[in-house]
Amino acid sequence: MKGVRAKKHLGQHFLKDQNIAQKIVESLSGHKKYQHLLEIGPGTGVLSNFLIDRAEYELLFMDVDQESVDYLQNQYPDYKEKIIKEDFLRIDLGHYYKEAFGIIGNFPYNISSQIFFKVLEYRNQIPEVVGMIQKEVAERIAAKEGSKTYGILSVLLQAFYEVEYLFSVPPNVFNPPPKVTSAVLRLKRNETQTLDCDEKLFFRVVKQGFNNRRKTLRNALKTFNLSDEIKSLDLLDKRAEQLTVNDFVELTNHIANGES
Incomplete structure (x- = not known):
């Protein structure tokens, strides 16, 4: 050109x-x-x-x-x-x-x-x-x-x-x-100014989940040292590709709070 x-x-x-x-x-x-x-x-x-x-x-x-x-x-x-x-x-x-x-x-x-x-x-x-x-x-x-x-x-x-x-x-x-x-x-x-969770942790959870996308989140997120309570969450039976944005927000809050 x-x-x-x-x-x-x-x-x-x-x-x-x-x-x-x-x-x-x-x-x-x-x-x-x-x-x-x-x-x-x-x-x-x-x-x-x-x-x-x-x-x-x-x-x-x-x-x-x-x-x-x-x-x-x-x-x-x-x-x-x-x-x-x-x-x-x-x-x-x-x-x-x-x-x-x-x-x-x-x-x-x-x-x-x-x-x-x-x-x-x-x-x-x-x-x-x-x-x-x-x-x-x-x-x-x-x-x-x-x-x-x-x-x-x-x-x-x-x-x-x-x-x-x-x-x-x-x-x-x-x-x-x-x-x-x-x-x-x-x-x-969109109208979301801030997420209803720790945004830095949210980014980490999303990236870690998809970096191991073939695994269930229970296995993909092992590096977060999940408590037994969190490991019992139904969300962790899924793979990252099955979660909505709101699901990831919910999961981030559970990890941040250390409880289910």
Whole structure:
């Protein structure tokens, strides 16, 4: 694509279909809780071109690739100061945002899960995320309990966000085409400000449960040195993939209190 070479080590696959780009941007809900919007990995600006028309947002474009930054600053000189070279995974977002902000982007496949873990860190500042990622990961995030694809990110994100699988995107609309199908997800912050449990312990319980997903939770959570009372809980007869977010909250409270 003219001006920017796709770099394999950055997981770059540039969207070239204008209709899909417009559809992704139109997937933003127009959320009234934020005016700031961050695009992660704008690349050649196919989404940026439509975002600039959205006057309701104060935009910031962040890319780790200097070639993309130079290209976009040349393409959109009025936004030169808003197009920055930064690694989203490494920066302190509080340096750029004191208020709420939304996120949009065609996320590199190799870091998409890490992007969502960082969203969780800033969940009380991020009311909405619209992102294109690998279809398999999108299905995993949107999966419900009982599904084989339900996992750590499913539980952690659904604890704080409404997750919507919006649509799939074929490989041939990218340059270069990825070897997999893509999908667009929308996350909208729910009403849960804090969980009714120790949140750090909740995260540990969820991760430990799914790291041993073939085992019942009684065996998967042995590292927590469960008391005999907790070991008698019916919840522990299940595997992690069978528990709802509320089930994990309940289980976390039992572990925290050391009683059934």
